[in-house]
Amino acid sequence: MGKMPRPFLPALFSSRLVNGMFGLVALGWALGAWVGERTLPTLLLAYLPPLLWLLPAGLALLWSVGRRRGRGLALLTLGLAAWGAGLLHWRPQADGELRVLTYNVARGSQGTAAALLSTLQASDADLILLQETNLLDPAKGLALRSGLSGYALTQGREVWTLSRWPVLRQTQHAVPGSTRTFAETWVKGPDGRTLRVVNAHLGTVLITSALRGDTAKVRRTAQARREQVALLCRIAAHEPGPVLLGGDLNTPPRGRLYRRLTGCFGPDAHDRAGQGPGWTFPGLLLRIDHLLVRDLRPTRARVLSMAGSDHRPLLVEYRWGR
Structure with a gap:
């Protein structure tokens, strides 16, 4: 040859x-x-x-x-x-009837109370879900409560759920492998319908531990996250009707855990009504904060500019129905 x-x-x-x-x-x-x-x-x-x-x-x-x-x-x-990477993602958008904001405020460590409060007030959200509210400066917590006096506040360990709508009841769920709790709140909408709201902060995947060779720690945190997602799915299945999951889920929009969460709670708002990559953690260009909902239809999802945290707020508008 x-x-x-x-x-x-x-x-x-x-x-x-x-x-x-x-x-x-x-x-x-x-x-x-x-x-x-x-x-x-x-x-x-x-x-x-x-x-x-x-x-x-x-x-x-x-x-x-x-x-x-x-x-x-x-x-x-x-x-x-x-x-x-989400750079080509584009969905049509429209005004909604319900505005929901989720925001990890990073214990108030990266901004003033005034900056945080300005972001929350400007969102004009009916429901605000905050994570890492165990603020380093208690005065910031007082300032936030005072500035958001038009909202009913329910608290868990390091999560706050604030609602303009009447709160019917609330409960806390201990998070496996963590000292945190998931906050479940029932609110009554203007038309009398009840919406369950679950405010969650899942554990972090410790990729840095894997890079250091500590694979045992990565496996422990991964197992804890699986148990946390299983608990959330049990909460979703506990009763029928509209239910919303929001928070810092420390989970990108792919993988088995993400698919399980969307299967339990419904579609991701950014997938249905967002435009662009939707990075909520700009330091690593990741989308790890989410709003998932059953029996509501997202009409607009957008990530707001950063003020006072290493995360960015996610604001979503919804209409009743699928």
Whole structure:
């Protein structure tokens, strides 16, 4: 068999490189999304900042342009990475009847009470779900309560649920593997309908521990998160009717736990009514704060500008019905 022509070798290498990059992005995304928390490697894939997938896709495109070969597949690879990162996400939006805000205020450590209060008041939300409300400065808590005097406040351990609507009752659920509680509140809407509101802060996936080689700690936290999600699903199934889950779920919009939560509580508001990537944790460009709801239809979801926290507030408008 004769030798392959010299020009054929770079072309073959270029084609294989682009094919490999496409396979890397597609396989990595699929494993993170569908296998997710089942194994440690796929858990890490699920919780990686999604913009990282743009790196191999961009390299493939640059290589294909320089070699003038495989540009179509390279563009497809880049498009897949951009779609996975949420950069191409767009849904039509409209005004709603109910406005809900969820916001991890990071114990008030990164801003003044005035800045936090301004963000909350400007949202004009009917329901406000706050996490990490065990504020470092108790005076900030007093200032927030005073500035939000038009809301009924129910408290759990480090979560606040504030409602303009009458509160019928509330209860707390101890969170497995944590000192936190999930706050469940029943509120009565203007038309007399009852809405259950679950304010939750799930444990963090300690990826840094995996990078240090402490896989045992990662497995412990992953098991605690599975138990926490199981508890939330039991809460959702406890009674029929409209129920809303909101908070810092420390979970990107992919993986097995995310799918289980949407299966128990209903669709993610940003998926149905958001535009763009919707990053609520800008430090790592992640969307980990969510609002999921059953028997309500999201009409607009948007992430507000950051003021006083390492998270960004998520504001969603809803209409009754599916």
